[in-house]
Amino acid sequence: MDPINHIVILPILLPLVVGAFMLLFSDRRRSMKIALSIGTTLTLLGVAIALVAIAGTPHGDRWSSLIVYPVGNWPPPFGIVLVADRLSALMLLLTAVLANATLLFALARWHGAGPRFYTLFLFLLAGLNGAFLTGDLFNLFVFFEILLAASYGLVLHGSGTARVKAGLHYIPINLIASSLFLIGVSLIYGVTGTLNMADLGRTVPTLPEDSRVLFEIGAAILGIAFLVKAGMWPLSFWLPTTYAAACAPVAAMFAIMTKVGIYVILRLFLLALGDEAGAVEDFGAEWLYFGGMATIAFGAIGVLAAQSMQRLGGYAVLVSSGTLLAAIGTGNSAVISGALYYLAVSTLSIAAYFLLVELIERGRQAGADVLAVTQEMFGDPEEDIEEEDDEVGVAIPATIAVLGGAFVACTALLSGLPPLSGFIAKFAMLSALINEAGSIPAQHWALVILLMVSGLAMLIAMTRTGIRSLWVPDEIAIPRVRAIEAIPIGLLLLLCVVMTVMGGPTMRYMEATAQVLYWPAIYANDVLGPAAGGPR
Template identity: 85%
Template sequence: MGDAIRHLVIAPILLPLAVGAFMLLLDERRRLTKIALSLATVLAVLVMAIALVVHVDTPSGDRWSSLIVYPLGNWPPPFGIVLVADRLSALMVLVTAVLGCATLLFAMARWHKAGPRFYTLFLLLLTGLNGAFLTGDLFNLFVFFEILLAASYGLVLHGSGTARVKAGLHYIPINLVASSLFLIGVSLIYGVTGTLNMADLGRLVPTLPDDTRVFFEAGAAVLGVAFLVKAGMWPLSFWLPTTYAASCAPIAAMFAIMTKVGIYVILRLFLLCFGDGAGASADFGAEWLYYGGMATIAFGGIGVLASQSMQRLGGYSVLVSSGTLLAAIGTTNSAVISGALFYLVTSTFTIGAYFLLVELIERGRQAGADVLAVTMEVFGDPEEDIEEEEEEVGVAIPAAIAVLGGAFLACTALLAGMPPLSGFIAKFAMLSALINEAGDIPPSHWALVILLILSGLATLIAMTRTGMRTLWGPDEIAIPRVRAIEAMPVAALLLICVSMTVLGGPAMRYMEATAQLLYWPQIYAQDVLGAATPVVPATGGQP
């Protein structure tokens, strides 16, 4: 493997970090320069992410993929910090890059002017996300976790306003507590095992004696709570709908990938440390993930039905997505997880497109219009009793409303899992894997099947009701002014979901291979711990 490919692992982290730091030196009035630098950086990261996915998807010898290990400072693992790009991490970096391009393009229309240092914070968020997905070390994971959280604090408050300040006062302390739990869990794990390398942890867990295994599992549980807060599992999800609803549109769309950081870490560590080869610790916490995920689906579905604003509906849709993924991990079934990975990608892009779309639809609407519409549904419109106007037939739908309505219908079908789009393919893959399990199907799996179907029905009802109320129901509707730079990101994200429908076969094969490799942690450990050769030839002796 050439050095260029190896260095490609660290480039998605270093490039946005360096450019974001450089832009701190630029005056805020030099917006065109910052726009050009930020857009070029995000596009470069997208190209790197595509190259990583192509490389790891290339068979290496008798294996299905080519894992890339990058030992920082030329220190061999597990003594040094490593970055690792495999199928899962490369996929997450690609999803982050695509969503980052779309949201940055949308923000360039006007949102970058709503507060200072927007582009620096955005690139730091990108740095933290890419680092969290590519790191192979728990302490480094904490570092990148704090980078993305610090950037998200500023982005949550971007644009100011009472609602955003209130949401920030909840969001910031909750994540500070999660960071404290992260440190406690990491300390316990390091005290027991003497290592924080993820591959090394997977190798050591089966050999732990019983008297120290309990401390390792306690540390893993504390660490899991920290990431379940970020993933939004019920009852730790009370902060999420309000925060996402209060954030400005491009930030709320970018935050669609934030919950997936918690999902990613839980999936990675669960299968590395608590898989079938973990001895007495096998499947530790699986039931908590399974039933907690189902509770989150139920809570999110109820919230979707009860939502009176489009923003909060999007926030509860994030909870439905997180609950589905957590429950899928808890099944410990690789076929279910492959469908869940497909669902992760399509739901992230759809929710991101939805948050961007909501901002366009909401332009020109009166404050409290959703609450007023609900009141009119229940009690009727008093003006209709006073005067009756002749019904107008054949009224033309303005082009902007037609385009926004079409995009809203696409979001509805994708989030609800309606055929034949990618949301349906993902749910069908999970449902068929649950139903076609060998042996008797446990009642809990039937409960998950019912929940997945009901959550889709709840989303369909809520989205249809909201669309009728905002786009097709009113006699008079303010036609929003939509610029091409704002419509393009929404269209691009939805077109990607449509392309995943057309190319569902190759995409699902990638997800299946990813899930199967996750269930073979010994291959991951062998590749990471055996990659002690320096990336760059050392000038002196080995450390």
């Protein structure tokens, strides 16, 4: 094995080891912990860029190469494999970018609001990276649990009654989803005798008639577990409350958590139920399609009805999830490549929005309430920070102008207005939906209309909120914003602008990614070696 391939294990191992190491030290040694955490996230970013470069390099006559890392060198399908292909590398890069931005933001204030923030944060990264890299269903469950356990801690970070109440709903719902996950995985194992995703793609078409029904039941139960995480209506009522209650950097990081569910659905759907799956081909596609549309509608109504800016963000997450699910449900590779572009853009812009909202709300009474509770709970560290604020804090001139500019950018991105990348993403999906060969089915028209209407709803809600919170200078004191808090938001939005300027290359990467997903046989060959009955 090429020694460079060992970097595949780094995104899991590094945060896990550093996070565990930091548990040995008291939270008082803040500068050491900050240095270690930032070092880790920066390394993860470097590794993710390297993996994207490797996975995106054409290899022989193929568009991309794929790194298979058998853990412990046990041959697949018996051992557990990590697989880094284009899609995994893309998700890793997205996670690393978000992690750097939110960690930087948290260092201004929030990291001191509760115990063990850095460790929980790094464990969340380890779980996310593991879920994106693993090629084994049960291993996926383990990484899901790691990221969920860390997320339970992070939801409660900063304490306060609202967070505890939200946690009391968030945790049991995810525990139930985990139970469903286990039932689905064990049913699929019972029928196919394998947990390896590539092997599953190979076994499913050969299933006998009588066990096919059991496999479909298993796939459906597994799908429900992922749809709970992805927030498909009607499994999503927990989501806006939880995201609104979590503190800003955590909510921003959670923007990628729903995408984990989307990622797994995309991968398994195309691998095990794709074009080569025989009798179970496209099983559940209609559920994804219509469920996604219902989610868009629910999210759009929620966006219009949301009373607070954080809840608006939570419903924006639902709109984004619904759009992605419906796009996967079409099963059309052009739509899916647009959807992958949309996934990156919407994750970055929703994260930027959550960070921004906290800064805007800071001048208002509601935000002050939560902070007051936090200070009451963890008095000492907060007082330290307050002092630090006075010394280091720079009241950026025309703070409101900067915040307002960022808000306008978020509005354009979330509602899909030109000239930013949100528009390109929506345009790519819509043109793929309409340009299909032959007549366009009525259900695709419904999705086109729904996407337009949801963009309009987003625009109305964001404009209203912006006017209410930024154009009433009498009511708000100008929030004190430190440069370290403004920079991450600026970086996230800048990245969206870069994705607009570099729209061509980015879109080509997404197209190749979507194409590769449609060749499960090649994926299986790369992971497992040539099939026993000769190459298919």
